[in-house]
Amino acid sequence: MALSLGGSSLRLVVVFLLACVFAPSLARPSSAHNVQRSIPLPPSQDPFYQPPAGFELQPPGSILREREVDVAFLGLILDPVKAYQLLYRTTAIDGSAIAAVTTVFVPFLAKKDRFISLHTAYDSSATICDPSYNYRLAAAQTDLISSAEQLIIQTYLALGNIVSSPDYEGPDAAFSPGHLEGMGVLDSMRAVSNFKSLGLTAANPMIVGTGYSGGAIATGWAASLQPTYAPELNIKGWAQGGTPANLTGTLLFLDDTLFSGFLPAAVAGLSMPSAYGAELKPVIDSIVTPTGAQALASARQNCAPVDLLTFPDMSILSTEFQSLGRELLYEPTIQKVLAQNTLGVNKTETPTAPVFVYHATQDEIIPYSNASALVSSWCENGVSVKFTTFATGGHLTTEIVALPRTISFIENAFRGQAPSGCSSETVLSSILDPIALGTELEPVLLKLVEVILRLGSNDSNLKQDPTILTKPITW
Secondary structure: OOOOOOHHHHHHHHHHHHHHHHOHHHOOOOOOOOOEOOOOOOOOOOHHHOOOOOHHHOOOOOEEEEEEEOEEEOOOEEOOOEEEEEEEEEEOOOOOEEEEEEEEEEOOOOOOOEEEEEEOOOOOOOHHHOHHHHOEOOOOOOOHHHHHHHHHHHHHHHOOOOEEEEOOOOOOOOOOOHHHHHHHHHHHHHHHHOOHHHOOOOOOOEEEEEEEOHHHHHHHHHHHHHHHHOOOOEEEEEEEEOOOOEHHHHHHHHOOOOOOOHHHHHHHHHOOOOOOHHHHHHHHHHHEOHHHHHHHHHHOOOOHHHHHHHOOOOOOOOOOOEOOHHHHHHOHHHHHHHHHOEOOOOOOOOOOOOEEEEEEOOOOOOOHHHHHHHHHHHHHOOOOEEEEEEOOOOHHHHHHHOHHHHHHHHHHHHOOOOOOOOEEEEEOOOOOOHHHOOHHHHHHHHHHHHHHHHHOHHHHHHHHOHHHHHOOOOO
């Protein structure tokens, strides 16, 4: 599946991306009086993140605050685009009002009838990991996932798309509760759609949502909730990969493995006040051991790379972490929460826009079987799903290898040409093919290729050396 671009368009793409990555001196001079150029405060200390009095009376998606900001790669290399941040009203699991922030990237010559909502996989239960903080110039780079995915954001900007990247975990950084994240995505879309400074030419702009891994939790649930929670949005499609469709299955898959550091972050996230804290936290507090409590406290302070390095081969199903051992899965409150976070179970939570789902059979972090079961369920319920299986490669490399197909699906969705009905394909190669995007993009994609080479086939290098997650890429 190739994305067809003319030669002149490709040259614009190359010039744009090269400017972004290699020529920070070309960044726009600031003419706006409200652009934030000082060292940004962490979200817990930044007044911008605090909603004004009475915000609860505003409808979901209302813009509560706005500001123009400078965004940068790795906090250092200025990204030559205009960027805004919006504080918007959204909804907690119990239906109460909360506020979250989205960062809006606006390229030169932006298409003003559409935007992409990209849900980065920050996979953390600490607000210091919020994408809105990590995207900003001079911010401490606490979440390297958001920083790396800025390269993917640039491809969408280079194609003329406005990109919104929300802190979909909300004010508590609640990692993994699907309903909370889905509503956070949909309300960010409402806010961006009504943001006058963008100069959108459509009263109801076209939107495509996309996310990988943890970002696919937000994407999948936003797709599922949109018909009932935000039916007025003009959604043209959804693209998600490495989807944690079943939290119980993901827990069993990750427990006592190299990647078990995701688990304390998920438990902490599910227990946050805006998530299931009122019912779940008392249960967790009553069964957690001192070792488990220490792991949860660490997860509330640190981002995914630190969690993975700190808690490899840890079992939260052991009595070392909590007193119930494997019976944890049958504790009524925990069982109820896990059941509520399984995609594709309820027919009332079914996407109406076309969906592109992709997953690697050898994914060592998120089980392939859960994703394929989700696709089967959605297809049975009449959803148009294109399902691509990557027969080689691992979890981290698949996001990059699938990029040409993801971009193609998104561009087709905006044209109203997303595939209808259910279809599936299997891809045998685990190598990024720059020709799929156009041969002139090859120099720009070298950075993505470098990531693949460092991870290795089936992410084997990561298995051998987990610290690779925190090693800087040479720019």
